[in-house]
Amino acid sequence: MTTARRAIPGAAALALSLSLVRCGGGTDLRQARQDLVSWSGTLAIAAEQWGRGLDPTPFTRTVSSAARDALKETARDLAQPSSQGDAAAAELQGAARRIEAGRQALDAAIARRDGPAAVRLAGELEALRRQLRTEP
Amino acid sequence: MKNLLKAGLGVVTSIAGFIEVGSLSTSAQAGAAFRFRLLWAVAIATICLIFLIEMSGRLAAVSKHTLAAAVRERFGIRFQSVPLTAEIVLDTLVLTAEIGGACVALHLLSGIDARWWAVPVALMVWLLLWRGRFSAIENGVSMLGLVALAFVAGVFLLRPDWGEVAHGFVPSRPPVGSDAAHYGYLAVSILGATISPYLLNFYSAGAIEDDWGEKDILTNRIVATVGMGFGSVVSMGVLGMAALVLAPRGIRVDQYEQAALVLTQPFGKWGLPLFAASLFIGCYGAALELGLNLSYVLSQALGWNWGEDQKPKDDARFCTVYTIAIAIGAILIVAGVPPLKLTMLSMALTVLILPLVVFPFLVILNDPRYLRTHRNGRIANLVVLAILALGALLALVVIPLEVAGGR
Numbered sequence: 001m002t003t004a005r006r007a008i009p010g011a012a013a014l015a016l017s018l019s020l021v022r023c024g025g026g027t028d029l030r031q032a033r034q035d036l037v038s039w040s041g042t043l044a045i046a047a048e049q050w051g052r053g054l055d056p057t058p059f060t061r062t063v064s065s066a067a068r069d070a071l072k073e074t075a076r077d078l079a080q081p082s083s084q085g086d087a088a089a090a091e092l093q094g095a096a097r098r099i100e101a102g103r104q105a106l107d108a109a110i111a112r113r114d115g116p117a118a119v120r121l122a123g124e125l126e127a128l129r130r131q132l133r134t135e136p
Numbered sequence: 137m138k139n140l141l142k143a144g145l146g147v148v149t150s151i152a153g154f155i156e157v158g159s160l161s162t163s164a165q166a167g168a169a170f171r172f173r174l175l176w177a178v179a180i181a182t183i184c185l186i187f188l189i190e191m192s193g194r195l196a197a198v199s200k201h202t203l204a205a206a207v208r209e210r211f212g213i214r215f216q217s218v219p220l221t222a223e224i225v226l227d228t229l230v231l232t233a234e235i236g237g238a239c240v241a242l243h244l245l246s247g248i249d250a251r252w253w254a255v256p257v258a259l260m261v262w263l264l265l266w267r268g269r270f271s272a273i274e275n276g277v278s279m280l281g282l283v284a285l286a287f288v289a290g291v292f293l294l295r296p297d298w299g300e301v302a303h304g305f306v307p308s309r310p311p312v313g314s315d316a317a318h319y320g321y322l323a324v325s326i327l328g329a330t331i332s333p334y335l336l337n338f339y340s341a342g343a344i345e346d347d348w349g350e351k352d353i354l355t356n357r358i359v360a361t362v363g364m365g366f367g368s369v370v371s372m373g374v375l376g377m378a379a380l381v382l383a384p385r386g387i388r389v390d391q392y393e394q395a396a397l398v399l400t401q402p403f404g405k406w407g408l409p410l411f412a413a414s415l416f417i418g419c420y421g422a423a424l425e426l427g428l429n430l431s432y433v434l435s436q437a438l439g440w441n442w443g444e445d446q447k448p449k450d451d452a453r454f455c456t457v458y459t460i461a462i463a464i465g466a467i468l469i470v471a472g473v474p475p476l477k478l479t480m481l482s483m484a485l486t487v488l489i490l491p492l493v494v495f496p497f498l499v500i501l502n503d504p505r506y507l508r509t510h511r512n513g514r515i516a517n518l519v520v521l522a523i524l525a526l527g528a529l530l531a532l533v534v535i536p537l538e539v540a541g542g543r
Contacts, residue, residue, distance in 0.1 A: 034386070034388065035388075035390075037386040037387075038387045038388045038390070041382075041385035041386050041387040042393070042394050044385070045381075045387070045397050049397070053405070054400050054405055055400055055407075056245075057247075058245070058246060058248075059393075059396070062243065063393045063394075063396075066391045066393045133386055
Protein backbone atom coordinates (compact mmCIF):
# COMPACT_ATOMS: atom_id res chain seq x y z
CA MET A 1 0.00 0.00 0.00
CA THR A 2 1.46 3.41 -0.95
CA THR A 3 1.75 6.33 1.49
CA ALA A 4 -1.00 8.22 -0.34
CA ARG A 5 -3.33 5.22 -0.13
CA ARG A 6 -2.66 4.92 3.58
CA ALA A 7 -3.18 8.66 4.09
CA ILE A 8 -6.68 8.83 2.58
CA PRO A 9 -8.37 6.40 5.04
CA GLY A 10 -6.35 8.11 7.79
CA ALA A 11 -7.77 11.51 6.87
CA ALA A 12 -11.27 10.05 6.59
CA ALA A 13 -10.93 8.47 10.05
CA LEU A 14 -9.67 11.78 11.45
CA ALA A 15 -12.61 13.63 9.87
CA LEU A 16 -15.05 11.10 11.31
CA SER A 17 -13.55 11.22 14.80
CA LEU A 18 -13.43 15.02 14.78
CA SER A 19 -17.05 15.23 13.65
CA LEU A 20 -18.03 12.85 16.47
CA VAL A 21 -16.14 15.05 18.94
CA ARG A 22 -18.01 18.10 17.66
CA CYS A 23 -21.42 16.52 17.44
CA GLY A 24 -21.42 14.56 20.69
CA GLY A 25 -20.99 15.52 24.32
CA GLY A 26 -23.80 18.09 24.69
CA THR A 27 -23.21 21.83 25.05
CA ASP A 28 -19.70 23.21 24.61
CA LEU A 29 -19.60 25.79 27.41
CA ARG A 30 -16.26 27.21 26.29
CA GLN A 31 -17.73 27.93 22.86
CA ALA A 32 -20.88 29.41 24.43
CA ARG A 33 -18.77 31.70 26.65
CA GLN A 34 -16.76 32.84 23.63
CA ASP A 35 -19.98 33.57 21.74
CA LEU A 36 -21.32 35.64 24.65
CA VAL A 37 -18.03 37.56 24.96
CA SER A 38 -18.06 38.17 21.20
CA TRP A 39 -21.66 39.43 21.01
CA SER A 40 -21.50 41.55 24.16
CA GLY A 41 -18.36 43.17 22.70
CA THR A 42 -20.08 43.64 19.34
CA LEU A 43 -23.11 45.29 20.94
CA ALA A 44 -20.86 47.48 23.11
CA ILE A 45 -18.98 48.86 20.08
CA ALA A 46 -22.20 49.25 18.07
CA ALA A 47 -23.89 51.15 20.94
CA GLU A 48 -20.83 53.34 21.50
CA GLN A 49 -20.47 54.21 17.81
CA TRP A 50 -24.17 54.90 17.32
CA GLY A 51 -24.36 56.89 20.56
CA ARG A 52 -21.54 59.14 19.37
CA GLY A 53 -23.25 59.61 15.99
CA LEU A 54 -20.59 57.70 14.06
CA ASP A 55 -22.68 54.84 12.64
CA PRO A 56 -26.07 55.23 10.92
CA THR A 57 -29.24 53.94 12.57
CA PRO A 58 -30.11 51.24 9.96
CA PHE A 59 -26.69 49.66 10.42
CA THR A 60 -26.91 49.62 14.22
CA ARG A 61 -30.38 48.06 13.99
CA THR A 62 -28.89 45.41 11.67
CA VAL A 63 -26.14 44.64 14.21
CA SER A 64 -28.73 44.40 16.97
CA SER A 65 -30.88 42.02 14.99
CA ALA A 66 -27.86 39.82 14.13
CA ALA A 67 -27.00 39.77 17.86
CA ARG A 68 -30.60 38.81 18.75
CA ASP A 69 -30.46 35.77 16.43
CA ALA A 70 -27.01 34.71 17.69
CA LEU A 71 -27.98 35.09 21.36
CA LYS A 72 -31.15 33.09 20.77
CA GLU A 73 -29.04 30.28 19.31
CA THR A 74 -26.56 30.38 22.22
CA ALA A 75 -29.41 30.32 24.74
CA ARG A 76 -30.85 27.30 22.95
CA ASP A 77 -27.46 25.53 23.12
CA LEU A 78 -27.13 26.36 26.81
CA ALA A 79 -30.52 24.85 27.52
CA GLN A 80 -29.17 21.43 26.46
CA PRO A 81 -27.53 19.18 29.08
CA SER A 82 -23.83 19.89 29.59
CA SER A 83 -21.07 17.55 30.70
CA GLN A 84 -19.35 20.51 32.41
CA GLY A 85 -22.04 20.99 35.04
CA ASP A 86 -25.43 22.67 35.28
CA ALA A 87 -24.17 25.49 37.52
CA ALA A 88 -21.72 26.71 34.87
CA ALA A 89 -24.43 26.52 32.20
CA ALA A 90 -26.88 28.38 34.44
CA GLU A 91 -24.33 31.16 35.01
CA LEU A 92 -23.88 31.56 31.25
CA GLN A 93 -27.64 31.51 30.71
CA GLY A 94 -27.88 34.41 33.16
CA ALA A 95 -25.18 36.30 31.25
CA ALA A 96 -27.00 35.64 27.97
CA ARG A 97 -30.20 37.11 29.47
CA ARG A 98 -28.33 40.23 30.64
CA ILE A 99 -26.80 40.74 27.19
CA GLU A 100 -30.20 40.29 25.57
CA ALA A 101 -31.65 42.85 27.99
CA GLY A 102 -28.85 45.24 27.02
CA ARG A 103 -29.60 44.64 23.36
CA GLN A 104 -33.28 45.45 23.89
CA ALA A 105 -32.30 48.58 25.79
CA LEU A 106 -30.14 49.59 22.80
CA ASP A 107 -33.13 49.13 20.47
CA ALA A 108 -35.18 51.32 22.80
CA ALA A 109 -32.46 54.00 22.90
CA ILE A 110 -32.34 53.99 19.10
CA ALA A 111 -36.13 54.35 18.95
CA ARG A 112 -35.90 57.38 21.33
CA ARG A 113 -32.81 58.68 19.46
CA ASP A 114 -31.12 58.81 22.83
CA GLY A 115 -27.37 58.84 22.10
CA PRO A 116 -26.15 59.36 25.70
CA ALA A 117 -28.22 56.35 26.86
CA ALA A 118 -26.60 54.22 24.16
CA VAL A 119 -23.12 55.30 25.29
CA ARG A 120 -24.02 54.39 28.90
CA LEU A 121 -25.30 51.01 27.70
CA ALA A 122 -22.04 50.48 25.83
CA GLY A 123 -20.22 50.86 29.15
CA GLU A 124 -22.49 48.32 30.85
CA LEU A 125 -22.15 45.79 28.02
CA GLU A 126 -18.38 46.28 28.05
CA ALA A 127 -18.28 45.59 31.81
CA LEU A 128 -20.33 42.44 31.28
CA ARG A 129 -17.95 41.35 28.52
CA ARG A 130 -14.91 41.85 30.78
CA GLN A 131 -16.57 39.89 33.56
CA LEU A 132 -17.36 37.00 31.19
CA ARG A 133 -13.81 37.02 29.87
CA THR A 134 -12.10 36.89 33.24
CA GLU A 135 -14.28 34.13 34.69
CA PRO A 136 -12.95 30.56 34.13
CA MET B 137 1.24 55.43 -18.88
CA LYS B 138 0.33 52.58 -21.24
CA ASN B 139 2.17 50.11 -19.01
CA LEU B 140 0.45 51.57 -15.96
CA LEU B 141 -2.93 50.87 -17.56
CA LYS B 142 -1.85 47.26 -18.13
CA ALA B 143 -1.59 46.91 -14.34
CA GLY B 144 -5.42 47.02 -14.36
CA LEU B 145 -5.51 43.34 -15.35
CA GLY B 146 -3.35 42.41 -12.36
CA VAL B 147 -5.35 44.53 -9.93
CA VAL B 148 -8.75 43.33 -11.15
CA THR B 149 -7.52 39.72 -10.97
CA SER B 150 -6.26 40.25 -7.43
CA ILE B 151 -9.60 41.74 -6.35
CA ALA B 152 -11.22 38.34 -6.98
CA GLY B 153 -8.39 36.67 -5.10
CA PHE B 154 -8.05 38.89 -2.06
CA ILE B 155 -10.89 41.42 -1.73
CA GLU B 156 -13.91 39.29 -2.55
CA VAL B 157 -16.42 38.10 0.02
CA GLY B 158 -14.60 34.91 1.05
CA SER B 159 -11.13 36.42 1.43
CA LEU B 160 -12.46 39.46 3.29
CA SER B 161 -14.33 37.35 5.82
CA THR B 162 -11.46 34.86 6.22
CA SER B 163 -8.90 37.63 6.83
CA ALA B 164 -11.21 39.34 9.30
CA GLN B 165 -11.84 36.05 11.12
CA ALA B 166 -8.10 35.37 11.26
CA GLY B 167 -7.27 38.82 12.67
CA ALA B 168 -10.12 38.72 15.20
CA ALA B 169 -9.23 35.26 16.49
CA PHE B 170 -5.39 35.25 16.31
CA ARG B 171 -4.35 38.91 15.89
CA PHE B 172 -1.40 39.13 13.45
CA ARG B 173 -0.31 35.49 13.82
CA LEU B 174 -1.73 34.36 10.47
CA LEU B 175 -0.07 37.02 8.30
CA TRP B 176 2.35 34.33 7.12
CA ALA B 177 -0.53 32.44 5.48
CA VAL B 178 -1.45 35.56 3.45
CA ALA B 179 2.22 36.03 2.51
CA ILE B 180 2.64 32.41 1.35
CA ALA B 181 -0.61 32.55 -0.62
CA THR B 182 0.59 35.76 -2.29
CA ILE B 183 3.95 34.30 -3.34
CA CYS B 184 2.26 31.19 -4.77
CA LEU B 185 -0.28 33.30 -6.61
CA ILE B 186 2.32 35.69 -8.07
CA PHE B 187 4.23 32.75 -9.57
CA LEU B 188 1.13 31.02 -10.98
CA ILE B 189 -0.34 34.25 -12.35
CA GLU B 190 2.97 35.19 -13.99
CA MET B 191 3.09 31.76 -15.64
CA SER B 192 -0.52 32.03 -16.88
CA GLY B 193 0.25 35.45 -18.39
CA ARG B 194 3.53 34.26 -19.93
CA LEU B 195 1.77 31.28 -21.50
CA ALA B 196 -0.85 33.59 -23.05
CA ALA B 197 1.67 36.23 -24.18
CA VAL B 198 4.02 33.75 -25.89
CA SER B 199 1.71 31.01 -27.17
CA LYS B 200 -1.55 33.00 -27.52
CA HIS B 201 -3.22 30.16 -25.61
CA THR B 202 -5.25 30.61 -22.50
CA LEU B 203 -4.64 28.11 -19.72
CA ALA B 204 -7.88 26.21 -20.43
CA ALA B 205 -7.18 26.05 -24.17
CA ALA B 206 -3.61 24.82 -23.61
CA VAL B 207 -4.73 22.14 -21.14
CA ARG B 208 -7.38 20.94 -23.56
CA GLU B 209 -4.88 20.82 -26.44
CA ARG B 210 -2.03 19.23 -24.47
CA PHE B 211 -3.95 16.73 -22.29
CA GLY B 212 -7.22 16.26 -24.16
CA ILE B 213 -10.80 16.93 -23.08
CA ARG B 214 -10.89 13.64 -21.10
CA PHE B 215 -8.24 14.84 -18.63
CA GLN B 216 -9.74 18.29 -18.57
CA SER B 217 -13.28 17.15 -17.86
CA VAL B 218 -12.66 16.65 -14.10
CA PRO B 219 -11.06 20.04 -13.28
CA LEU B 220 -13.40 21.71 -15.79
CA THR B 221 -16.53 20.31 -14.13
CA ALA B 222 -15.17 21.18 -10.69
CA GLU B 223 -14.32 24.69 -11.84
CA ILE B 224 -17.78 25.26 -13.32
CA VAL B 225 -19.41 24.20 -10.03
CA LEU B 226 -16.89 26.20 -8.02
CA ASP B 227 -17.23 29.34 -10.15
CA THR B 228 -21.03 29.19 -9.92
CA LEU B 229 -20.88 28.81 -6.12
CA VAL B 230 -18.40 31.66 -5.76
CA LEU B 231 -20.34 33.86 -8.21
CA THR B 232 -23.42 33.31 -6.07
CA ALA B 233 -21.44 34.18 -2.93
CA GLU B 234 -20.14 37.38 -4.60
CA ILE B 235 -23.64 38.49 -5.62
CA GLY B 236 -24.63 37.77 -2.02
CA GLY B 237 -21.65 39.75 -0.72
CA ALA B 238 -22.56 42.80 -2.81
CA CYS B 239 -26.12 42.49 -1.46
CA VAL B 240 -24.78 42.35 2.13
CA ALA B 241 -22.81 45.57 1.48
CA LEU B 242 -26.01 47.32 0.37
CA HIS B 243 -27.89 45.80 3.33
CA LEU B 244 -25.32 47.20 5.78
CA LEU B 245 -25.80 50.70 4.36
CA SER B 246 -29.55 50.67 3.89
CA GLY B 247 -30.86 48.20 6.47
CA ILE B 248 -32.99 46.66 3.69
CA ASP B 249 -32.89 42.82 3.64
CA ALA B 250 -29.99 41.60 1.47
CA ARG B 251 -32.29 39.37 -0.60
CA TRP B 252 -34.10 42.41 -2.02
CA TRP B 253 -30.82 43.53 -3.60
CA ALA B 254 -30.08 40.23 -5.37
CA VAL B 255 -31.93 41.02 -8.61
CA PRO B 256 -30.64 44.63 -8.97
CA VAL B 257 -27.05 43.49 -8.26
CA ALA B 258 -27.33 40.58 -10.71
CA LEU B 259 -28.70 42.95 -13.35
CA MET B 260 -25.79 45.36 -12.75
CA VAL B 261 -23.30 42.52 -13.22
CA TRP B 262 -25.05 41.20 -16.32
CA LEU B 263 -25.47 44.63 -17.91
CA LEU B 264 -21.77 45.50 -17.66
CA LEU B 265 -20.80 42.11 -19.10
CA TRP B 266 -23.33 42.45 -21.91
CA ARG B 267 -22.60 46.05 -22.85
CA GLY B 268 -19.09 46.71 -21.56
CA ARG B 269 -15.70 46.11 -23.09
CA PHE B 270 -12.93 44.19 -21.32
CA SER B 271 -10.82 47.32 -20.82
CA ALA B 272 -13.75 49.10 -19.15
CA ILE B 273 -14.19 46.21 -16.74
CA GLU B 274 -10.52 45.83 -15.83
CA ASN B 275 -9.72 49.53 -15.53
CA GLY B 276 -13.03 50.55 -13.94
CA VAL B 277 -13.01 47.86 -11.28
CA SER B 278 -9.31 48.23 -10.51
CA MET B 279 -9.63 52.02 -10.07
CA LEU B 280 -12.70 51.66 -7.83
CA GLY B 281 -10.99 48.84 -5.95
CA LEU B 282 -8.42 51.31 -4.64
CA VAL B 283 -11.01 52.28 -2.00
CA ALA B 284 -10.09 49.05 -0.20
CA LEU B 285 -6.73 50.60 0.67
CA ALA B 286 -8.73 52.20 3.52
CA PHE B 287 -8.01 49.03 5.53
CA VAL B 288 -4.27 49.55 5.11
CA ALA B 289 -4.52 53.26 5.98
CA GLY B 290 -6.61 52.31 9.03
CA VAL B 291 -3.86 50.02 10.34
CA PHE B 292 -1.32 52.85 10.10
CA LEU B 293 -3.71 55.27 11.82
CA LEU B 294 -4.22 52.87 14.75
CA ARG B 295 -0.43 52.45 15.20
CA PRO B 296 0.02 48.73 15.85
CA ASP B 297 3.01 47.17 17.60
CA TRP B 298 5.15 46.70 14.48
CA GLY B 299 7.23 44.03 16.22
CA GLU B 300 4.10 41.92 16.66
CA VAL B 301 3.16 42.57 13.01
CA ALA B 302 6.63 41.46 11.81
CA HIS B 303 6.42 38.37 14.01
CA GLY B 304 3.17 37.43 12.25
CA PHE B 305 5.08 36.80 9.02
CA VAL B 306 6.94 33.91 10.65
CA PRO B 307 4.87 30.70 10.56
CA SER B 308 4.09 29.78 14.15
CA ARG B 309 1.99 27.43 16.26
CA PRO B 310 -1.30 28.72 17.63
CA PRO B 311 -1.04 30.37 21.07
CA VAL B 312 -1.24 28.06 24.09
CA GLY B 313 -4.83 27.46 25.19
CA SER B 314 -6.30 28.59 21.86
CA ASP B 315 -8.33 26.51 19.43
CA ALA B 316 -5.62 24.83 17.32
CA ALA B 317 -8.12 23.33 14.88
CA HIS B 318 -9.60 26.77 14.21
CA TYR B 319 -6.10 28.17 13.65
CA GLY B 320 -5.35 25.40 11.13
CA TYR B 321 -8.73 25.86 9.50
CA LEU B 322 -8.17 29.59 9.04
CA ALA B 323 -4.66 29.06 7.62
CA VAL B 324 -6.06 26.59 5.07
CA SER B 325 -9.00 28.92 4.36
CA ILE B 326 -6.68 31.83 3.60
CA LEU B 327 -4.68 29.69 1.19
CA GLY B 328 -7.81 28.16 -0.33
CA ALA B 329 -9.67 31.44 -0.70
CA THR B 330 -6.63 33.10 -2.31
CA ILE B 331 -5.09 30.54 -4.69
CA SER B 332 -8.26 30.12 -6.71
CA PRO B 333 -8.21 28.33 -10.08
CA TYR B 334 -10.47 30.91 -11.72
CA LEU B 335 -7.86 33.64 -11.25
CA LEU B 336 -5.34 31.75 -13.36
CA ASN B 337 -7.57 31.24 -16.35
CA PHE B 338 -9.12 34.69 -16.08
CA TYR B 339 -5.69 36.32 -16.12
CA SER B 340 -4.51 34.35 -19.17
CA ALA B 341 -7.78 35.09 -21.01
CA GLY B 342 -7.38 38.76 -20.05
CA ALA B 343 -3.87 38.79 -21.49
CA ILE B 344 -5.30 37.51 -24.80
CA GLU B 345 -8.14 40.08 -24.66
CA ASP B 346 -5.49 42.78 -24.10
CA ASP B 347 -3.48 41.37 -27.04
CA TRP B 348 -0.28 40.73 -25.11
CA GLY B 349 2.69 39.36 -27.03
CA GLU B 350 6.28 38.30 -26.35
CA LYS B 351 7.22 41.96 -25.92
CA ASP B 352 5.01 42.03 -22.82
CA ILE B 353 6.89 39.36 -20.85
CA LEU B 354 8.46 41.89 -18.48
CA THR B 355 5.20 43.84 -18.21
CA ASN B 356 3.44 40.57 -17.31
CA ARG B 357 5.95 39.93 -14.54
CA ILE B 358 5.46 43.45 -13.14
CA VAL B 359 1.66 43.35 -13.50
CA ALA B 360 1.44 39.95 -11.75
CA THR B 361 3.61 41.17 -8.88
CA VAL B 362 2.00 44.61 -8.50
CA GLY B 363 -1.54 43.27 -8.91
CA MET B 364 -1.22 40.40 -6.44
CA GLY B 365 0.84 42.64 -4.16
CA PHE B 366 -2.03 45.13 -4.08
CA GLY B 367 -4.56 42.46 -3.15
CA SER B 368 -2.25 40.97 -0.57
CA VAL B 369 -1.62 44.31 1.15
CA VAL B 370 -5.38 44.94 1.35
CA SER B 371 -5.97 41.45 2.72
CA MET B 372 -3.31 42.05 5.37
CA GLY B 373 -4.98 45.39 6.10
CA VAL B 374 -8.31 43.65 6.77
CA LEU B 375 -6.59 41.13 9.02
CA GLY B 376 -4.75 43.96 10.79
CA MET B 377 -7.89 46.02 11.40
CA ALA B 378 -9.67 43.00 12.87
CA ALA B 379 -6.59 42.32 15.03
CA LEU B 380 -6.57 45.91 16.32
CA VAL B 381 -10.29 46.56 16.79
CA LEU B 382 -12.02 43.21 17.31
CA ALA B 383 -9.42 40.90 18.89
CA PRO B 384 -8.84 43.01 22.05
CA ARG B 385 -12.58 42.81 22.76
CA GLY B 386 -12.81 39.06 22.10
CA ILE B 387 -15.13 39.65 19.12
CA ARG B 388 -15.15 36.84 16.57
CA VAL B 389 -16.36 37.43 13.06
CA ASP B 390 -19.41 35.19 12.67
CA GLN B 391 -21.41 37.79 10.72
CA TYR B 392 -20.48 40.59 8.31
CA GLU B 393 -22.07 43.07 10.72
CA GLN B 394 -19.18 42.43 13.12
CA ALA B 395 -16.49 42.92 10.46
CA ALA B 396 -18.21 46.14 9.39
CA LEU B 397 -17.40 47.77 12.75
CA VAL B 398 -13.65 47.88 12.14
CA LEU B 399 -13.21 51.06 10.10
CA THR B 400 -15.26 53.44 12.28
CA GLN B 401 -12.49 53.76 14.89
CA PRO B 402 -9.93 55.26 12.48
CA PHE B 403 -12.32 56.99 10.04
CA GLY B 404 -15.32 58.02 12.16
CA LYS B 405 -18.49 58.56 10.11
CA TRP B 406 -16.69 57.46 6.94
CA GLY B 407 -15.85 54.05 8.42
CA LEU B 408 -19.03 52.19 7.52
CA PRO B 409 -19.38 53.68 4.00
CA LEU B 410 -15.72 52.80 3.32
CA PHE B 411 -16.26 49.22 4.51
CA ALA B 412 -19.47 48.81 2.50
CA ALA B 413 -17.89 50.36 -0.62
CA SER B 414 -14.86 48.04 -0.36
CA LEU B 415 -17.09 44.99 0.12
CA PHE B 416 -19.43 46.02 -2.71
CA ILE B 417 -16.68 46.82 -5.22
CA GLY B 418 -14.70 43.72 -4.28
CA CYS B 419 -17.75 41.47 -4.68
CA TYR B 420 -19.03 43.24 -7.80
CA GLY B 421 -15.59 43.01 -9.43
CA ALA B 422 -15.26 39.36 -8.44
CA ALA B 423 -18.75 38.61 -9.80
CA LEU B 424 -17.81 40.18 -13.14
CA GLU B 425 -14.60 38.17 -13.18
CA LEU B 426 -16.34 34.90 -12.29
CA GLY B 427 -19.12 35.39 -14.83
CA LEU B 428 -16.54 36.05 -17.51
CA ASN B 429 -14.35 33.17 -16.36
CA LEU B 430 -17.22 30.69 -16.59
CA SER B 431 -17.80 31.79 -20.17
CA TYR B 432 -14.07 31.68 -20.91
CA VAL B 433 -13.39 28.16 -19.61
CA LEU B 434 -16.46 26.61 -21.21
CA SER B 435 -15.94 28.37 -24.55
CA GLN B 436 -12.23 27.60 -24.63
CA ALA B 437 -12.67 23.96 -23.58
CA LEU B 438 -15.46 23.35 -26.09
CA GLY B 439 -13.94 25.41 -28.89
CA TRP B 440 -16.65 28.08 -29.02
CA ASN B 441 -16.16 31.64 -30.21
CA TRP B 442 -15.25 33.83 -27.22
CA GLY B 443 -14.26 37.37 -26.26
CA GLU B 444 -15.74 40.10 -24.09
CA ASP B 445 -15.02 42.66 -26.80
CA GLN B 446 -17.12 40.82 -29.38
CA LYS B 447 -20.76 41.71 -29.92
CA PRO B 448 -23.17 39.31 -28.13
CA LYS B 449 -24.58 38.16 -31.48
CA ASP B 450 -21.07 37.06 -32.53
CA ASP B 451 -20.43 34.91 -29.46
CA ALA B 452 -23.94 34.03 -28.34
CA ARG B 453 -22.94 30.87 -26.44
CA PHE B 454 -20.25 32.79 -24.53
CA CYS B 455 -22.86 35.36 -23.42
CA THR B 456 -25.46 32.68 -22.66
CA VAL B 457 -23.11 30.99 -20.16
CA TYR B 458 -22.65 34.06 -17.96
CA THR B 459 -26.31 35.00 -18.31
CA ILE B 460 -27.40 31.61 -16.96
CA ALA B 461 -24.76 31.63 -14.19
CA ILE B 462 -25.78 35.10 -13.00
CA ALA B 463 -29.45 34.10 -13.02
CA ILE B 464 -28.65 30.99 -10.92
CA GLY B 465 -26.67 33.14 -8.47
CA ALA B 466 -29.48 35.66 -8.10
CA ILE B 467 -32.10 32.93 -7.59
CA LEU B 468 -30.02 31.24 -4.86
CA ILE B 469 -29.53 34.52 -2.99
CA VAL B 470 -33.24 35.39 -3.26
CA ALA B 471 -33.95 31.90 -1.90
CA GLY B 472 -31.93 32.82 1.20
CA VAL B 473 -28.70 30.85 0.66
CA PRO B 474 -26.14 32.53 3.00
CA PRO B 475 -22.99 33.76 1.18
CA LEU B 476 -20.73 32.86 4.13
CA LYS B 477 -21.76 29.18 3.99
CA LEU B 478 -21.23 29.11 0.22
CA THR B 479 -17.80 30.60 0.75
CA MET B 480 -16.83 27.81 3.16
CA LEU B 481 -18.03 25.16 0.71
CA SER B 482 -16.26 26.74 -2.26
CA MET B 483 -13.05 27.14 -0.27
CA ALA B 484 -13.00 23.41 0.51
CA LEU B 485 -13.70 22.60 -3.16
CA THR B 486 -10.93 24.97 -4.29
CA VAL B 487 -8.40 23.24 -2.08
CA LEU B 488 -9.52 19.78 -3.27
CA ILE B 489 -9.04 20.58 -6.97
CA LEU B 490 -5.88 22.70 -6.55
CA PRO B 491 -3.42 19.87 -7.36
CA LEU B 492 -5.34 19.06 -10.56
CA VAL B 493 -5.22 22.71 -11.63
CA VAL B 494 -1.54 23.23 -10.79
CA PHE B 495 -0.18 19.98 -12.26
CA PRO B 496 -0.55 21.09 -15.94
CA PHE B 497 1.71 24.08 -15.20
CA LEU B 498 4.59 21.68 -14.72
CA VAL B 499 4.10 20.20 -18.20
CA ILE B 500 2.86 23.09 -20.33
CA LEU B 501 5.22 25.74 -18.94
CA ASN B 502 8.16 23.46 -19.82
CA ASP B 503 6.92 22.60 -23.30
CA PRO B 504 8.93 24.41 -26.02
CA ARG B 505 5.96 24.14 -28.43
CA TYR B 506 4.11 26.63 -26.22
CA LEU B 507 6.80 28.68 -24.50
CA ARG B 508 9.72 28.41 -26.95
CA THR B 509 12.65 30.14 -25.18
CA HIS B 510 10.43 31.45 -22.35
CA ARG B 511 10.00 28.13 -20.55
CA ASN B 512 10.08 27.84 -16.77
CA GLY B 513 13.46 28.10 -15.07
CA ARG B 514 14.58 25.89 -12.20
CA ILE B 515 13.19 28.21 -9.51
CA ALA B 516 9.78 28.48 -11.18
CA ASN B 517 9.57 24.68 -11.46
CA LEU B 518 10.58 24.26 -7.85
CA VAL B 519 7.85 26.70 -6.81
CA VAL B 520 5.25 24.79 -8.87
CA LEU B 521 6.38 21.53 -7.23
CA ALA B 522 6.13 23.16 -3.80
CA ILE B 523 2.62 24.45 -4.59
CA LEU B 524 1.66 20.97 -5.81
CA ALA B 525 2.92 19.43 -2.57
CA LEU B 526 1.17 22.12 -0.53
CA GLY B 527 -2.02 21.62 -2.57
CA ALA B 528 -1.93 17.84 -1.98
CA LEU B 529 -1.40 18.35 1.75
CA LEU B 530 -4.20 20.91 1.96
CA ALA B 531 -6.54 18.61 0.02
CA LEU B 532 -5.94 15.92 2.66
CA VAL B 533 -6.52 18.13 5.69
CA VAL B 534 -9.22 20.51 4.45
CA ILE B 535 -12.25 18.37 5.29
CA PRO B 536 -11.06 17.29 8.78
CA LEU B 537 -10.16 20.91 9.55
CA GLU B 538 -13.47 22.22 8.22
CA VAL B 539 -15.27 19.77 10.50
CA ALA B 540 -13.11 20.53 13.55
CA GLY B 541 -12.24 24.19 13.13
CA GLY B 542 -15.00 25.72 11.00
CA ARG B 543 -17.63 27.84 12.73
